[in-house]
Amino acid sequence: MNRKDIEQRVRNILFSVLGIEIHKINTNTSPDTVDNWDSINHLNLMIAMEEEFDVEFSQENILKMITFEEMCTTVEDKLVEKD
Amino acid sequence: MQHRKFIFEDQMAFAKLSGDYNPMHVDIVNARRYLFSQPVVHGVHSALWAVDNFLKGRASPINLQSIRAVFHKAIVLENEVNYMLVKEGSQNAEIKLQSGNATLTNVKVEWDSTEERNNTFINRAFPAKASPCSLPVAGLDNASGELDLCLNVEAAERLFPNLIRLVSPNKIAVILATSRLVGMECPGLHSIYSELNLTSTGSFECKSLSYKVAKFNNRYSHVLIGVKAQEMEGTIKAFVRPAPQKQSAYLDLKREVCCSEFEGQQALIIGGSLGLGEVTAKLLSAGGANVRITYNRGAVDARQVIQEITSNGGAASFFHFDVLNPALFKPDIKEVNWNPTHLYYFATPSILMAEGGGFSPKKFQKFCDYYITGFLNTISKFKSRDLVGVFYPSSVFINELPINMGEYATAKMAGEMLCMYMERSNQGIKYYRPRLPRMATDRTASLLPADNKDASKILIEQLRRFQNS
Numbered sequence: 203m204n205r206k207d208i209e210q211r212v213r214n215i216l217f218s219v220l221g222i223e224i225h226k227i228n229t230n231t232s233p234d235t236v237d238n239w240d241s242i243n244h245l246n247l248m249i250a251m252e253e254e255f256d257v258e259f260s261q262e263n264i265l266k267m268i269t270f271e272e273m274c275t276t277v278e279d280k281l282v283e284k285d
Numbered sequence: 286m287q288h289r290k291f292i293f294e295d296q297m298a299f300a301k302l303s304g305d306y307n308p309m310h311v312d313i314v315n316a317r318r319y320l321f322s323q324p325v326v327h328g329v330h331s332a333l334w335a336v337d338n339f340l341k342g343r344a345s346p347i348n349l350q351s352i353r354a355v356f357h358k359a360i361v362l363e364n365e366v367n368y369m370l371v372k373e374g375s376q377n378a379e380i381k382l383q384s385g386n387a388t389l390t391n392v393k394v395e396w397d398s399t400e401e402r403n404n405t406f407i408n409r410a411f412p413a414k415a416s417p418c419s420l421p422v423a424g425l426d427n428a429s430g431e432l433d434l435c436l437n438v439e440a441a442e443r444l445f446p447n448l449i450r451l452v453s454p455n456k457i458a459v460i461l462a463t464s465r466l467v468g469m470e471c472p473g474l475h476s477i478y479s480e481l482n483l484t485s486t487g488s489f490e491c492k493s494l495s496y497k498v499a500k501f502n503n504r505y506s507h508v509l510i511g512v513k514a515q516e517m518e519g520t521i522k523a524f525v526r527p528a529p530q531k532q533s534a535y536l537d538l539k540r541e542v543c544c545s546e547f548e549g550q551q552a553l554i555i556g557g558s559l560g561l562g563e564v565t566a567k568l569l570s571a572g573g574a575n576v577r578i579t580y581n582r583g584a585v586d587a588r589q590v591i592q593e594i595t596s597n598g599g600a601a602s603f604f605h606f607d608v609l610n611p612a613l614f615k616p617d618i619k620e621v622n623w624n625p626t627h628l629y630y631f632a633t634p635s636i637l638m639a640e641g642g643g644f645s646p647k648k649f650q651k652f653c654d655y656y657i658t659g660f661l662n663t664i665s666k667f668k669s670r671d672l673v674g675v676f677y678p679s680s681v682f683i684n685e686l687p688i689n690m691g692e693y694a695t696a697k698m699a700g701e702m703l704c705m706y707m708e709r710s711n712q713g714i715k716y717y718r719p720r721l722p723r724m725a726t727d728r729t730a731s732l733l734p735a736d737n738k739d740a741s742k743i744l745i746e747q748l749r750r751f752q753n754s
Binding site: 248 | 357358385386387388391477479502504505507524689731732733735
């Protein structure tokens with residue numbers, strides 16, 4: 203899976219969990235720019251991402267993945283680890 | 286756009302109708318120890334209100350085929366909730382409840398116009414009032430059971446007149462029962478309802494809601510529950526929220542301090558009924574200080590703390606004081622002649638109220654109410670010639686500035702500046718303002734993993750520094 207695919211899937215997850223319109227998602231999309239992105243929804247995001255990419259995030263990952271950019275990078279790293 | 290504010294009476298009416306008496310919704314005192322620090326609206330209540338509002342003005346009954354409700358954010362009482370119809374098709378609709386730009390509840394419904402079978406079964410009783418179960422996390426994997434379906438139509442009509450007029454009461458009973466399931470049974474007491482997905486089955490046999498946990502994700506404390514009932518079946522998603530944080534026992538803390546190291550202190554602890562204030566009260570008392578704690582809403586907690594201290598040989602008492610309404614303070618004779626030498630200020634709103642959506646002047650103001658205005662009120666009320674030191678807990682979040690904590694950190698920073706200013710203008714009183722790390726308390730409880738430090742270890746060190754400063 204390449205970076206573009208990952209980004210597209212993460213966008214879809216952000217849309218389905220947080221309701222952000224896909225065209226509004228950019229590298230800086232974060233809890234600071236999205237009203238619904240609170241701790242409960244962050245967990246919903248993490249659960250959806252783990253299911254989508256079949257990976258498991260560490261506690262450190264969970265706390266760090268608070269921008270679209272960081273989410274995609276973490277998934278990319280996890281997928282490389284898996285291979 | 287329609288809007289409303291949920292009030293406490295609404296909570297009680299819905300609790301009676303649904304049987305969901307979880308204290309997170311109906312207990313003002315205990316709710317302050319839970320994740321949202323105040324009573325929040327039942328998710329299902331918000332969803333049914335949204336659908337009821339949508340049906341207003343409709344004449345013919347609908348045969349509800351599915352309902353999906355996602356409870357994005359907790360709805361607190363007295364806050365304005367706006368109804369927004371996002372999409373309306375001939376047999377479906379999407380509705381959002383919002384506050385500002387934040388979506389609180391999102392509801393999607395589908396229906397058709399086929400005639401609903403005339404159902405005969407309706408148990409018109411209210412569900413029995415009970416205490417919520419607290420299922421151990423270990424038992425969640427295999428949890429299953431059944432709940433009776435009931436619907437007091439008259440009470441339901443008062444809350445949801447259009448829904449009752451147009452939708453099968455049995456289906457409403459099923460939706461209501463899911464609230465009772467999550468709040469009272471599984472996960473029960475420490476739960477947060479996150480999502481409801483129900484579809485119509487066409488079956489008319491069953492008179493109860495049966496449930497079975499389909500998946501429990503321990504890492505995220507997330508439960509997926511399968512439900513099946515008369516006319517509807519589907520899934521429910523919920524979280525297990527953290528239980529109130531228990532602080533160290535007085536006898537354990539006694540071993541950590543020397544019995545006379547705080548002797549001579551007349552210590553007044555504002556907000557001493559729980560959390561850091563509670564630990565401070567116990568440590569100071571164990572070290573020989575004469576302690577008074579104040580509470581705002583937690584009289585029961587304050588009494589327990591004092592009882593624990595005094596029954597183990599410490600000197601302590603408690604009284605009511607609201608930092609935001611100091612005029613209400615009526616000192617009794619014990620307080621009139623008692624002047625604190627040291628004042629510890631732990632009054633705080635929920636720290637997690639700062640979540641989401643950029644810097645909010647409203648949230649900042651709320652923090653300032655406690656960290657600036659309330660603090661000034663307190664000093665003005667209890668300042669005496671005997672007062673030599675004030676302990677003002679600041680935060681490492683000023684240095685770290687975590688995302689979403691801008692309002693909190695800025696208000697704490699302002700509090701530090703206020704302390705510096707007061708120290709300059711009030712000769713003789715030391716304002717000690719350590720930047721404390723995040724510690725395990727009800728106020729810092731979160732579903733997210735966090736590196737919460739042990740409060741007693743951090744505080745004992747700080748109390749000693751304050752004593753010697």
